[in-house]
Structures are given as structure tokens and as C-alpha cells.
Amino acid sequence: MLNIKCPHCGMRSQNEFSYGGDATIKRPELNKEVSDQDWDNFVYNRKSLRGKHKELWQHISGCRQWIKVERDTATHEIFKTVKAHEDI
Amino acid sequence: MTQNYRLDNIGLINRDKKLSFKFNGKNYFGYEGDTLASALLANGVHLIGRSFKYHRPRGFFGAGVDEPYAIVQLYRNNETEPNVKTTEQELFEGLEATSVNCWPSVNFDIGAINNFLKIFLPAGFYYKTFMWPKSFWYKVYEPIIRKAAGLGVASIKHDKERYEHKYEYCDLLIAGSGPSGLASAYAAAKNGARVILAEDKPRFGGTLLTSEVNIGNQTGKEWAENIISELKEMPNVIVKNRSQVFGYYDHNMLVMSEKLSDHLPKTKEYHPKQRLWYIRAKEVLISSGSIERPLVFGNNDTPGVMLSSAAKEYLKVYGVLVGKKPLIFTNNDSGYETAIEFKKNGVEPIILDTRKEPNSEIIEEAKNLGIQIKFSYVVVAAKGYKKVKSAEVAKISDDKNELGILENITCDCICVSGFWTPTIHLASQSGNKTKFDKDIDAFVPGVSKQSETTLGAANGTFTLAETLKDSFNAGYELSKKITKNDNKILHPTVVEKNKTTHDKFWCVPLPKGKNYKRFLDFQNDVAVSDIEIALKEGYRSIEHVKRYTTLGMATDQGKTSNLNGLQLVSNIENKIVPEVGHTTFRPPYTPVTIGAIVGREVGKHSRPTRKSPLHSWHEKNNAVFVDAGVWLRPRYYKIGKETLFEGSKREAKNVRANVGVCDVTTLGKIDIKGPDAAELLNRVYTNAWLKLPVGKARYGVMLREDGIVMDDGTTTRISENHYHMTTTTAQAANVLSHIEYYLQLVWPELNVNVVSTTEQWAGAAIAGPKSRNLLQKLFPNIDASTEGLPFMGYMEADLFGVHARIFRISFSGELAYEVNVESDNGNFMWEKIMEVGQEFKIQPYGTEALSTLRIEMGHIAGSELDGRTIPYDNSLEGLVSKKKDFIGKRSLDRKAFIAEDRQKVVGVVPIDKKTSIPEGSHLVKDAMAPIPNPKLGYISASCWSVEYDNPFSLAILKDGKNMIGQKLFAMSPLKNKTIPVEIVSSHYVDPKGERVRS
């Protein structure tokens, strides 16, 4: 079980969080033309990385904030966690 | 019965307390403090079971966690447990055990015939023999193999025992209470660290209980006892025996199983049998010791052949002689310690040492005691079938290739020592890349991966002085890092006998003309010849060799066999062991009861049960409950002997004819506030929200980004910047997370706050033609007319002194209202509704009637919003705005979603108007078409229409919009039904929706 440092609450166990996928995906802006390819990339296409991965977690049983986590998908080492609006 | 092998004056057992027990139906006794193994050995019982593959007789090999053979079926308090290690099971009064894996009895075993069929069951036997013909596998081979193989039998009864989980945090977790564990725990605890010290055995002290050493002015055992009693008194220390740290997981999370009651005849009332500890440690000290390696020779699996350290432990801890004519076969000094203990207790041992001229203090001592020692000697084979009767021995040449003339030595046990293997499992599990230490022929931990430090024998350090020095230092340094304290303990002086180097020789060659089986893995019957076959057949990777031969794959996970297996592969391949590499160590280190892993989360406790504030009223009024997600909801209110069908029909009819009331508290509710609340709703829902006036509700549908419907519900504008959203019961949590995601990450510029208010409001739906009359009576001061409170209108009012919210919304398709009050007032509201409603023939209705009402109205719900449908499929395309953008909109023009023959919800009626259509049935054109019969659609929900008094279903059907009037078949192979049906409109009742607006 991972130990994740919520930037709002501090070190908490993984079972307080839920996983939210790739943190680098940007939603296309509303009311703008989006090509099929760009939309597919946004909705479906994800890399299955081995190594450093920037990802979203929500502190669902805590402060309910979405946070960004940089984690090694092979070793589970966590390098950094930041608040939702911060860059990682 | 006397215990012929029990000594009078040695051991740590309590001779004042006799315990009787049964093994294979026969009565024996032992003492408090015995294990089942020591008690059996005290009674001279060496035959304990049969081996897995050849059904050869099996005895005891070890004295603890490493035991490969001596496992039994245990009976305790009317329960049974398979594969219990006798070496770990403590004796209790009335214990019963039977052998496993032998039929019809341990003494006469039919399966042993396998042993004489030489060609039978070599490496890969199962793969080679049972592959063809393919069709034979399930019907013939597998059942036979399953019957012949397998160890104990699992109980099929519900486990009544209680298992607990516990979370704990500490500065230092120390696994193992031998010298290194005690010293590091003591040093760290004295320096103010929060310490957990875990010992898997009942007694603390590890090897200090059996070695002849002095620490300071105390014996090793006294020192251990004093340290433990001091630790137990310290408030910053948790000391646990019978507790095995079995897994080292990510981020320094370790899991330990504590056996609280396995040693008692019966678990005390309200006490757990076992407790699983999840421990998050800042630092981990692994002091798990080492396990003695076997020497490999002919028939080395015969009962009576055992590890020399085990023989010593039986003697010193339990006062039990494993034999009266012991032969010690060793390649190092450890065997001498065992021999000396035998000698001191009046038994004459003979030592065979593979080494030529070793010299050390301990060898001197053995010589001075007059023990017979034969150097450059090996055991070639054990003789005897069910018990060692003698040993075939021979002198061995200096190059260890040539055996001299075979001689015979009479003996009743052979105690072997092939040097020591550090227990590196936990370090390896943490991610530590272990390294091979040539001096000890074993792997030791390398560079720490997580915050783990390995100490003592587990780290390949085999002298007590060095172990204590390292451990005191580690405990002090690590605690200092955490506590910043600086209280250092003085290291005590150590007196121990020095030892000399071991012999790297461990596998005795076969004498000419003999074909003895030399076993590596004692539980899975893997012999030297099996590894040789596997290598000859081209297997190279140690992971493949392991799986092909099953070496190390038994319940002991190769604790005594892995390293010898590696040595053998490396010898044959002419490689060094580190090149061969070892197989991966995975948790758990020892078997863990599934019950302990599951903990209290069983049956009803596997998830929380949520109850509405009206629950007790429902109970009092004969509600039959149903699980709705985590909620318990009334399915129907039973009158007399009514069935579900009868009761729900009565309730639904009463809604259509008079008025009914339904508990809708479980609906998800989200409070939305802020100046951008309308904009948020406009982006989340598919329809337009910017112009919803205050005091009005609107129905909305929300999508996922892939265009699939996520949820539906109504949202009401309470005031200018304040909305009340409802979600389905099932999706409440997901919808909240979904909205939080967009607010926090995608559109942080929106000034909106959301919070769940599901628990804050109790809700009652009042539905039926008489609901307006009822509402007016409940709220005499409001204008309940359709002008005063129109369809989708909202108002706040006073319910006999209680603040209430009134929504004119309908799920049943009838004229209906939902009344919400604060949860604490829920019961008051409900009772008032029932009381005032008497005059209008009110009846409560449950989820079954609710479903009936919505299905025949063609209102979609969870069974249609199943994660596969888009708005069009649910006939909700009218709610999809063409003008504005919203979540998931871009996906709706995907090719499949706009196909001409896209699936759509339809109504389905059986032609005979009698046969109910099972939910999940497939709709097909031709019932007789060959399989796979092309599927056109599926039944999503079924009911008995109370309006027309015949069955009615909803279905998601391909090209649904053009299928009305078609005749198809509903097929349910599960229920073995084929029903001719007609496709009709999904709006079966009141298709124009006049009732809700009336």
C-alpha cells in the first residue's frame, strides 16, 4: 500500500485515495473545433509508461481534493505531490 | 503411556501441566509448552504423513517455520484446518490431528506404489503424460490427479472465528527476537524510539534459547529474558510473540499476522483468533535469522533424517530426544553443538564430518568429551523405510568424487547440517537486490531499497559478538536519526566458542551401481535426478526449472531446498550461483489464513450498510428489504402472506388509483453554490441550464467524455446562486467526484462549491391522482393547485412546524411530489404523511412497485443507463443541446453513435400477454437459427404492468425506432425460455405524459 503525501493533509495511506489517471492530459477547450485525432487522444489514448508517471489522485476519504503525483510505475517511488492547480 | 524420548531435567516446557491429544485416532500426552511436533517426538512418533508425489513416508525435518513435511489436518473446537505445521502448532488440551495425503492410512499407503514404478512421475511428468488427447484433461486426468495429489482438506463450513485488522505506525519495526532483534530493539527503545518487536514463535530469544553462550555475566537465555521483560515494561515498545511479519510491501508497509488463539483449545468469547497488523514503519530491522541447509544423500527423506539444529532445539527447548543413537552428519561446526548436547544428556552420538582436518574450540570440546568423530566421512544413504534404522557411510576422497568402501552404522536418526542460509525474504520483498556471498555459499541482502537494515544471521553474520555489536549500533543510529536522542547503551561482552570454516561440499555422489533418490525438495518430492532431467531437456532459467520440477513450490516455499537446487543447477551448468540467480521471493513468507486477510469484512460486513432515517418505521411495517448499492431499501411492505409479486402489484395499483408514498432518501443529493453554478450545470448536463428560473426544477442527463450517459436526475434552483442536484442512488459518489474533477482541474476559474447532502435530507415521494389533495392537507397554507405549484415547480413550506422543501417532480409518471426535510425530522414527516393520507387510502410502496411504475411509463433508470448507452439509445436525444458545448458532446458524432440503425429503447410485450420475460433475455429474429444466433437487442427491465395487467419489458434494440410492431423472440438460455414477443413503444402508459402535468 502506497503512502501518499496529500499537499493539503499530509502523509496518508493509499486507501484514502482514488486514482485518476494521467495528469498531463489537457481537456480541449469548450466551444472550439477539435479534430477527431485530438479528441481521441484526449478521451482514449494513454501511454502505459514504465518509469516516472505524472498522475492524478483524489483524496476521496480526506479533503476530497484532486492532487498531482509523480510516481515511478515500476518501483512505486513517489517523487513529488502537488495541489491541483500547481505544475508537476 | 510413558514418553520414552522425554528427558526429565531439561527444556522450557511446563511439566506440571499435562495435556492429552490425539494423532490419527490414538491418544498421547505432552506438556504445556510443547509443539505438536515435540509432543509426538517425545512419544517416539516419527511417521507423520506421506509425500506429495511418491507417497513416501514422512517424518519431521525441522522445528519451526521451515518444516517441509510434518503437516497435518488439525481439528479444534469442531473446526478443521488443513496443512498445519506440527512444528509451529502449540499443543493444547484435546488437540486432534490426522495425517494428510495418505490413503487408506499412514502406515499402509496405496499411493506408495508410485515409489516403485521407477519411470513414473519424473520432472515434468504431468506436462508430458497428461497432455493428450486434449479432451481427456477435464474428464479423466484432472479428477484422478486431484484425488491422488493435494494435501489437507479445507473446511467447507462457514468460519465462525473472528479475525481483526489493525493499523499501526512506528519508528522501528523489528522482525525476529533473536540476539540481533533484541539488541537493536533494546538500543532503539532506550533511545526513545517507538518500537515494535515481532517474534513468530511463542518464546522470545531465537537462537539464544539453544546456544551455549554468555552475554555479560548471564547466559544467553537469561539475557534474552531480562531484555524482553524490560522491553515489555516500556511504554514506547510493543512486543508481540506468535507474530510473523510475512510481507514487506511498498513505502515501508509491512504486514504481520498475530496468532492470538491458535494455541488455545477454543477462542475466548469476543476475542479474535488472529489479528493482521498493517504496520507503516519509518525503519525496518530484519533480524529473521537463518535456516540450516540440508545435506543431500540417498534416501535423505527417510523419517529420522532431520536438521541438526532442529534436533538441538527439541532437546534444549522441549527436553525431547529425537533419537537415542544419533548420527550427526555435518560439513561445519554447527553439527558439533548438537552432538555435545546429546552427549551431555547421556546419549552417545557419532559425528561424520565431510572435512578432512578441521580445528576449532568447539571441535576440541567434542573431542575432549570423548565423542566419536569420523573426518572425511559421508552418509551415502539412509537405511530403513518408515524410520532410519542405520546409515550406509563411506570415506570420501579429498576431491569429494570417490567414495571408499561402504560401511554400515546403526543409528535411529541422522542429524544433518549443511551450513546456514540467511532468511533474506523480507529484504528481497522490499526490493533489495540480494548478492551472493561466496564465503557462506548463500545470498545476503545488498544495498537497501526501502528503509530496511538486515542484521545478524539474516545478514550472513554468524558470530554472536559481531551480531550484537552491529545490532546495538543499528538500533542506536537509526533511532537517533528519528528521535534525535543520544542515549547509547554499553555493549556487553560476549563469550562464545569460535568456529572454523564450513566445507562447500553438500551433495554426496551415488556409489557405483546404486540409484538412491537424493531429495532436494522434501515436500514436493523433487530429487537431484529431476533437476538433471530438466536441464538435459533444455530448461535453463531457474524460474523455468522451478516450475517444471516444482522445486520450492510447496507450502514451505523451498525454505530448505532453494539454495541446494541453485547449487545443483550451477554445478551441472558449470556456472557460479549468482549467474543462475535465485527465484523471486514473494509474500507471504509463511501461509496466512484467508480469514485473517479478509478480517471483519465478511458477509454483511463486507461493506457498510446504510439505512435511511425512516428505516425503523419500515421495519415495524413489515418491509421486506433489498440491497440497493450500500443502502437497504424496502422492496415491498408485506401484508399477511403476500408474495413479492402480489405485494408490489397492490402497491403500484394503489399509486395509479389513489396515492402512495415511497422513501427516496437514498437518492444522491449535491448542494451547489456560487455565482457560476448555472454555468457549471450548463457544462455538466446535456441540456440548457442558464435560463432556469429560481423555484423551478429541471431534468438533466450527464455524459462521460466518451459520450456514454453517466447519470440522470433533477436539479432545482433554490435561490439565485444555489442549486440542489439529485443523482441516482448508485452514482451519487461518482457524480460528486466527477464534478469536483472539473471544478478543481479543468475549470478552476468557475466560482462554485459542491458538497454532498445525501445524508442531510430525508425524502418522501408522494405519488398518485390523490397526491395533490394530500399535499394540500399536509401544507394547508400553500397553494397546491397546478397554478400555485406547477409541474417541475419548487417551494419551501412549513410541515406542522418543520421546515420542508417541496418539489413537484415525478418518477412514477403520476401526479407526484417529493417532500424533503432535515434527516432528523424524517420520521416525523413520514408519520404525518401516513396519518393525513389515511383519508386518501395512502399506502407505502417499495422499490419493486417503483420499478413497475417507471418501467410501464418508459422512464429509463440504472438498467438502461448501464455504461453502454448514449442519450439517443434512451430516447433522450431531445435533451441534447445543439447550441452549447458540454462534457462528452464531441463524442456524440462518432460514427457508431449516429448510425441509421442505432439501438434504441423500446417496449416489449409477450404475444400471449402472460409469460414474463426474464431480464437479460436476448431479442432475436428467428428462434430456430443456428448458434450463434444474431442478437438484435436485450431486455433491460421487466415488470407486470398494473395498468394493463400483463407483462411488460423495456429493451435496448438495434434500429429500435423502426421496429415498433415487429414480432421477435426473447430468448433466455439461462432460464431455458423462448418467448414470442411484440415490440411496442417504450411509453406504454400515458404516452403523452398528461398525468404528471395534471
Ligand SMILES: [Zn+2]
Ligand atoms: Zn487531503
